[in-house]
Amino acid sequence: MLREDGIVFDDGTTARMGQNEYVMTTTTANAVTVFRHLEFCRQCLWPEMDVQLISTTEAWAQFSVAGPNARKLLEKIVDQDISDAAFPYMAAGNITVGGLRARLFRISFSGELAYEIAVPTRYGDALLREMLAKGAEYDPIVYGTEALGVMRIEKGHVAGGELNGTSTALNMGLGKMVSKKKDSIGMVLSQREGLTDEDGYRLVGVRPVDPKASLTAGSHFLEKGVAPVAANDGGWLTSKVYSPHLGCDIALGYLKAGDRKIGQRMRIVNLLAGLDTEVEIISPHMFDPEGERLRG
């Protein structure tokens, strides 16, 4: 979702639950602002549209179930056939859990085979306990945003550090998602000269040449051998984690002409942290780039 000025406003999902019924998720922090934006669009921009909106956030307790055994676990919980053929990647629908009304979405923010399952809020506690008990043979654990943060950076999924109020879809490598064949809020102004510069910032992945070296978010990209001054600044690291899959620190960052610098070596400099580290610029899709795990 873009702002009128072409800058990315928020990201989320929209699922079609019926002939004329959609459920939209937003980031937690932007739930209110997105709802307000939708109301503004409905009431002021397109009052002729036949659209009704209401928040349904608290009506449902929704859990992400992620990992190679996600489907096997959920098959013990839901009443319907959720095989890959019956419920493929990106499917969404109303289901039942022991006869209780529920919703299932096959979406993944972790990069793993994943679903989000929702039941009426009063049953949320019981559902989580049931999933942990019924799925015991798969050794399930409750995971939080720290673990999710690692997985989303490994996959190159943008979040708060990248959705910083100054970045476009093009900056994030998502330029093709903004269709130029139709109008949409932000499409026209996202095409401004300064925002479509081929040498502008692009999302890249970063890992240190020495796997034992540390990265720090906020560090700046510099070419090798240049002075650490603003004139030589190539961009910055937006998010950093230690990746157990890759065995080293990894990061996402905005690098000038970054899409043409994949495979190059640069420096990451952070004068405040006393850091000057040689890094390799890599694709932001650092783990399972073909998406085989999430489509499994």
Add this chain to the structure above:
Amino acid sequence: MVSLQSLTALGKREATIVTHGPMTITERTDVALASLAARKGRMADLDKAAKAAGVPLPGPATHRTGTPYSAFWTAPEMWFVEAPYATHELIADLLKTAFGESASITEQTDAWVAFDLAAADLTPVLERLCNVDFYFVPAGYATRTVMEHLGVYLIKHDLGAARIYGPRSSAESLLHAIKTAAHSLW
């Protein structure tokens, strides 16, 4: 077969009842709730369907009681519809069948915590909780207002009976606010 046990908004198996001085606060877990909004230009069809289904459509700032459906106005051509949970757990599905393409209907039951307040006169406690002139507004008055930091709906059944709908995830905070206001009085 999976069988899930529900919890109340306050994390308990049974609805909470609190008595403080002359006032009783009763958590209502037995009310099903759905939003009802007219599709564009379909108000006449909605009105007809409402009459057939026995769903009242009160005017602005008003709640109307009925059996099994009660309703209160929330916005132009939009209402919240209440019904007994025991018989109308699938209230959204039931209303969709009744209203067809004339309305957009959304499940709201578990989005809210409902507290019924009862005392001889609730004016002193409600005038401490919100900016509604509870004494002077008529019975059947319903409005959106703010208690502490929470957006709520307040319905006046009569001077000694009111219902407050607050955001479910803030149930403890809302109950605390009501109890604190009562404590300052009694």
